[in-house]
Amino acid sequence: MESSQILKGILEGCLLAIISKGETYGYEMIEKLGKYGFIMVREGSIYPLLLRMRKEKLVEVKTKPVPSGGPQRKYYYITNKGLEELEKFKEIWMDISTSVNMLLDQETKGEIEK
Amino acid sequence: MKLSPESRKFIEDLRLYLFSTGKSDNEIEDIVAELEDHLWEAEKRGKSIIDIIGNSPKEYMEQFANEMKFDIKQWTGYGAMMILGVFAFVLMGDVINRDTDYSWFELIGYPLLTVCFLLLFMKVMKFLAGVRKKSVGWIVLLLISAIQIGGFVLLIWLDNRYGETVIHFNSTGNIVLFCLSALIFIGGSIWSKSLVLIVIPIFLYLPEYVLMFTPLKEDLQMVISHLISLLGILIYLFFVNRKENRFE
Numbered sequence: 001m002e003s004s005q006i007l008k009g010i011l012e013g014c015l016l017a018i019i020s021k022g023e024t025y026g027y028e029m030i031e032k033l034g035k036y037g038f039i040m041v042r043e044g045s046i047y048p049l050l051l052r053m054r055k056e057k058l059v060e061v062k063t064k065p066v067p068s069g070g071p072q073r074k075y076y077y078i079t080n081k082g083l084e085e086l087e088k089f090k091e092i093w094m095d096i097s098t099s100v101n102m103l104l105d106q107e108t109k110g111e112i113e114k
Numbered sequence: 115m116k117l118s119p120e121s122r123k124f125i126e127d128l129r130l131y132l133f134s135t136g137k138s139d140n141e142i143e144d145i146v147a148e149l150e151d152h153l154w155e156a157e158k159r160g161k162s163i164i165d166i167i168g169n170s171p172k173e174y175m176e177q178f179a180n181e182m183k184f185d186i187k188q189w190t191g192y193g194a195m196m197i198l199g200v201f202a203f204v205l206m207g208d209v210i211n212r213d214t215d216y217s218w219f220e221l222i223g224y225p226l227l228t229v230c231f232l233l234l235f236m237k238v239m240k241f242l243a244g245v246r247k248k249s250v251g252w253i254v255l256l257l258i259s260a261i262q263i264g265g266f267v268l269l270i271w272l273d274n275r276y277g278e279t280v281i282h283f284n285s286t287g288n289i290v291l292f293c294l295s296a297l298i299f300i301g302g303s304i305w306s307k308s309l310v311l312i313v314i315p316i317f318l319y320l321p322e323y324v325l326m327f328t329p330l331k332e333d334l335q336m337v338i339s340h341l342i343s344l345l346g347i348l349i350y351l352f353f354v355n356r357k358e359n360r361f362e
Contacts, residue, residue, distance in 0.1 A: 026148060027155040043156065044167040047149060048177040055181065074148050 011041060012049050013089035019059055020078045020086055026050070029076075050076065058082035120163045121153045124171055127243045131175045134239030138185040145178060172244040193232055195302060199311070200228045202298035206315060209292045210323050217277030223269040231262050310354070317346035 018024060018032050030043050053059045059082050063072045078086070117125070125146055132142045156166055167174040204224060208214050238258055242251050283291060295315075302311040321342040325335040 026152050030152075042168050043152065043161075043165060044149070044174055045177070047145065047152075048181050051145065051178065051181045071151060071154075072147065073151055074144075 007040070008045075008049065010093075011038075011046070012053065013086065013093060014038070015046060015049060015053065016058060016078065016082055016086040016089065019076045020083060023062075023075045023077055025073050025075050053082070056081075058085050117150065117153055118157055118163070121157065124163055124167065125150060125153075127171060128175050128178070130239055131172075131243035132179060132182065134236045134243065135179045135182075136184040136186075136189050136236065137179070137182045138188055141182060141185075175243065193229060195305065196232050197225050197228050198298050199302055200224055202295040202302075203315070203318075205291050206295040206319055209288045209295070210319050212288070214283040214288055214291060215279040216281040217273050217279055219269060219273040219277045221280070223273070227265050227269060231265070234258065234261075313350050314347055317343050317350065321346075 014033065014036075015029060018029050024032070026046060029046060030041075033041055033046075050059070054061060057079055060077045060079055062075050062077065064075055065071075066073045128149070129142060129146055132145070133139070153163065153166065201224065204220075205214075235258070238254060242254060245251055245254075299311045299315050303309060321339040322335075325339050328335065330338070
């Protein structure tokens with residue numbers, strides 16, 4: 001459970017980053033995540049997160065007809081609050097990733113020295 | 115747009131699960147529409163429902179439920195509507211049978227039983243949404259119906275044995291009660307946008323009422339009116355079901 005909680009937090013930050021680049025919808029977000037190698041993310045798992053982000057007013061939603069015709073589709077937009085949250089996420093992520101990388105790096109070096 | 119049977123089953127289960135955990139109808143439809151859109155795109159590209167929601171549909175449904183609040187306003191409305199509905203059915207039957215004397219058992223018992231069964235049904239629906247075997251669903255539903263009928267039978271028995279009349283209606287009172295029940299049925303039909311609450315009372319009470327004026331023996335009257343009621347309601351439900359399936 002622990003690891004999935006961490007992953008959820010990271011995924012939320014990544015979704016914010018994707019939405020901040022312009023209007024997008026669920027399936028497109030999954031495709032974009034896939035391009036960056038997020039294949040460990042179960043496609044459906046973004047929707048409960050998007051729902052929470054909407055409730056926290058980090059994103060907004062507009063429903064529009066699909067360009068190719070057919071049913072309505074939900075498009076996501078980032079809010080100012082969402083942009084602030086994204087900046088916070090970036091800072092935290094930089095700190096964590098630098099620390100983790102340094103630590104892992106040193107461990108490998110330590111191994112070699114032995 | 116036609117999704118695979120597995121996806122459609124999942125969507126129906128999700129709807130049932132969220133509904134029975136007391137979430138708002140609008141919010142549920144919103145989520146369902148978005149997931150249908152996703153499943154549609156994914157199935158076009160040859161993915162299966164397991165690729166999307168994982169191996170445990172129940173766990174996935176819970177993730178949604180955790181993000182949504184219990185809609186008190188909506189469920190107070192449903193509860194009130196259920197109590198009114200039960201009252202209307204009981205009252206109309208009593209007026210036709212000229213049995214409009216009420217004891218405390220009935221005045222408290224009927225609303226109490228209705229609320230208890232509403233809560234029980236919510237729990238059962240939530241459970242059923244996570245059950246994959248149809249037979250289990252049917253057994254549980256039968257069991258619940260048996261408990262429900264048992265509850266009402268017990269109430270009627272208690273009332274006959276210990277109940278003392280505290281409210282009695284005369285013939286004017288009966289007409290008022292009848293009109294009140296009819297109004298509740300009409301109101302309920304408008305509210306639920308379906309004819310169920312008009313058709314079922316008609317099949318349930320009209321045969322009984324009409325047969326009263328025939329020279330037939332009383333027990334024969336009862337058998338015939340029950341048969342007409344049962345058959346009429348079954349045929350009506352059959353047609354409604356067929357119509358709904360055609361729309362899918």
